[in-house]
Amino acid sequence: MSSNWFKRKLANGEAVTRSWLVYSPSKKSAYCICCLLYSRSEHQSTLQQEGGFSQWKAPERMTVHKNAKNHRECFTLWKELERNLTEKKGILGVELQLQIEKEKQKWRDILMRILHGIKYLTKQNLALRGHRESLQADGNSNVGNFLGLMKFLAVFDPVMREHLALIESHPYALSYISPGVQNEFIHIMASTVRKNLLDSIKKAKYYGLLFDSTPDQAHREQISEVVRFVDIDFERKTVCVRESFLGFLHLRQKDAASFV
Ligand SMILES: [Zn+2]
Incomplete structure (x- = not known):
């Protein structure tokens, strides 16, 4: 099948696209999309059968299909669906x-x-x-x-x-x-706050990291991670030192011993 199959020449020489024609490379066959979607007719054309159309030596069959009553009805329904969707009406009632x-x-x-x-x-x-x-x-x-x-x-x-x-x-x-x-809302907000903090820290030229270790209620070592950074706003011409708590790091027992 060549790209010429998707064009139809009018008597005045103008070419019109066959928008309803689709080609399946895996089946090496052509199909009519609107007849596949809407046709309820018992007399099915090869363009809507599972095997599809592959008689490449009979291009006149395309014109016969295009002029068939069943195809014209299906084509109208398909175009109506397209118009409804483009007008944002959707396929459901208003x-x-x-x-x-x-x-x-x-x-x-x-x-x-x-x-x-x-x-x-x-x-x-x-x-x-x-x-x-x-x-x-x-x-x-x-x-x-x-x-x-x-x-x-x-x-x-x-x-x-x-x-x-x-x-x-x-x-x-x-x-x-x-x-x-x-809890879900708190986690979503926390990850957004953390991301924004990290974005400003990444932009900062001068920063320092602070770690402090304290045992939690279960006597497990937890390390707080704090970043101090110089926040420079060139537009407002302000400079200030900010300190942000990023979270706790939980250590395994043997790592905690060496850390302390
Ligand atoms: Zn058709």
Whole structure:
């Protein structure tokens, strides 16, 4: 098969592309994409059969296929799908699309509130969890700072009020406020903060590393890794020395002994 097969010559000499024609190198055959997708006819052309079209000495068969009623119907459906997709209507109905967009926006709004709540508490060095972490807890239980903050937000914010009311009435509904989700958010934020810190440290010309070792609660040696670097802002013409804690390094017992 040559590239000429993908062009059709009109009587005036103009060439038109056969957009529906596709070639499979593994099968060494040609197919009609719109008939493959839409044809329900019992009389299948070779262009839509599994073996495909490979009668390269009979190019007139392409014209016969193009003019066939079944092909024209399939081609119209295919072009309609293309038009819907390019106009961003999607293949689903407009109403359903709007509903999906509304649902997406609702979850984005809820997640933004949860994320900012966690960001505020972690920035203030406050523990997120409480003694009894449940929205159904009685008034005297401490539900923790995170749930407490979400409940506080719900007093003024209709998005959170509706979300918490749904969780209270359906305890197994999707909530995104579980300790697992809280930890996931903290880890995502921590890796972003760490990446930003490392980016500024890499740019710095002068820096120093500080390591300090202390045993943790399980008497395991842990080493804190701190970087001091000179942050120069040429635009604002400011110079300051910054100190950033990057994390703990846990050592094996024998390494810890030699380190100390
Ligand atoms: Zn066709």
